[in-house]
Amino acid sequence: MQSLVHFLSSRMGNDFKILNWNPIQKCILVFILFIQIKVLWIIWKAYIFLTPEVQIFVYLSEVRLQLYIEFFEIFVAVLFIVGLLLISKSRKGEVILPYLSVNVFGLTLIFDAYMAGVFSPNTMTNAVCYLFVGFILFNVRVMLSVITSLAITIGVISDQTIKGNLVNAPLFNFETIGTPEYLNGFWMGSIAYFTFPIIIICILLLLLILKQWRERESYIAHLVQFDALTDVYNRRKLTEILQHLDRGKKHAILMLDLDHFKQVNDRYGHLIGDQVLISAAEVLKANIRSTDILGRYGGEEFLIILNDTDEKNARSIAERCLRALAEIEHPLTHDSTFNVTASMGIAFLYQGINVKDALNSADIALYQAKAEGRNQIRFSKDILG
Known part of the structure; x- marks a missing residue:
């Protein structure tokens, strides 16, 4: 039988x-x-x-x-x-x-x-x-x-x-x-x-x-809505959510990029790189509020939407996320691990600001954070004066 x-x-x-x-x-x-x-x-x-x-x-x-x-x-x-x-x-x-x-x-x-x-x-x-x-x-x-x-x-x-x-x-x-x-x-x-x-x-x-x-x-x-690797929202769904946010409230857009991620893939291979992305997504989900939204924007880049928040709360959540990401011990062998940090740019979306401009501002802030040494946060207003 x-x-x-x-x-x-x-x-x-x-x-x-x-x-x-x-x-x-x-x-x-x-x-x-x-x-x-x-x-x-x-x-x-x-x-x-x-x-x-x-x-x-x-x-x-x-x-x-x-x-x-x-x-x-x-x-x-x-x-x-x-x-x-x-x-x-x-x-x-x-x-x-x-x-x-x-x-x-x-x-x-x-x-x-x-x-x-x-x-x-x-x-x-x-x-x-x-x-x-x-x-x-x-x-x-x-x-x-x-x-x-x-x-x-x-x-x-x-x-x-x-x-x-x-x-x-x-x-x-x-x-x-x-x-x-x-x-x-x-x-x-x-x-x-x-x-x-x-x-x-x-x-x-x-x-x-x-x-x-x-x-x-x-x-x-x-x-259609979720990233197949990390099981968080994909770019299409994030764009849809951003278009339908209540502009009567102030929302923070956190653009996050893992530092030197290309070196991780080149040195350890794409399977290890994929596991780093999965772990990063899990840690980010655990360190944002239940009302906030997380998605993979592309490659090693994540986007977090903090609903109805101000600069103080946005900074607090962003610092908590970066700290948690840096503390992850990514296993390489049974007795070897490595760490990956991240950089973050933050912009705000509210009445009178369109989605494209807000995303562009967050992206510029992210680029500034990387240019100034990585593993840090920059607000779009820091750049724009």
Whole structure:
């Protein structure tokens, strides 16, 4: 059993989110659903063979023949699943196999639909469920191919049934079922049995897919607003926040740049550099107020927006951040660490000052802090006089 689980995990991947599966993995799901449908048919036939009083409502020879066919179909479906698992990473297979799998699934179930009645309520309901799930799992071309093949096949069967060349629902003996059919408990029970389990399976599958869809949308929304490395706001989101700040209040813009960061990357490598950025972001988050906003503005540069604050508070928070950054012991080896300082320029945004000018002032102040020795703070007014 463990070897089977390992085999499935290695072929299907550890990510069991259906939306992340490749087309071949989705084909495997189709055949698993196919086997479940066949098992429902087998259970129904077992009930008939174990319940003599309902046998008058069916043709036992047809029931027995279809039972043999279903066992064979399950065997073939298992072979398909094994084969698909073995080639689950084939690029060519991802293009071709969805067409084959979906059409095999659809055309095989047409035989079941014919045996139970092409015009029966369960056939129509189940067809809608399958198509709906199919359009979510596969691209439009794949689904149009199966719709075309099914429409032609069902059209021929319907035409021949209307003309009397084919028997409608050959499994059932309508002479004993009587007319109207809905007065017969066995007939109605059979229709319900082949309708509701499929609806429930499809609804559960759709709920799972929709849940994963929402998670994916949430993740994409997160990526649009947050920096992938440090998990703080990115430049686009920071710009958006700045544009919507209440200009009736005074806000401090802190432009922070890690000192000599290029040397860190050159000397220790980019992986160490990335860890320095992650640690810096964590320390900055811990040293600003809950109402303040932190983001990565680009490279080793961070931007902090202090909402509704004055110069005194801005300086206090800025000094606390620089002090905390300088105290971080960045690990290099098990017994070796190094420190990285930062420089900061501060400007204010309020009524009459546009965002571009405020950012430019903070950037000029930052440049001045670096030019005067780094690891220090400069306010834009210090430069402008």
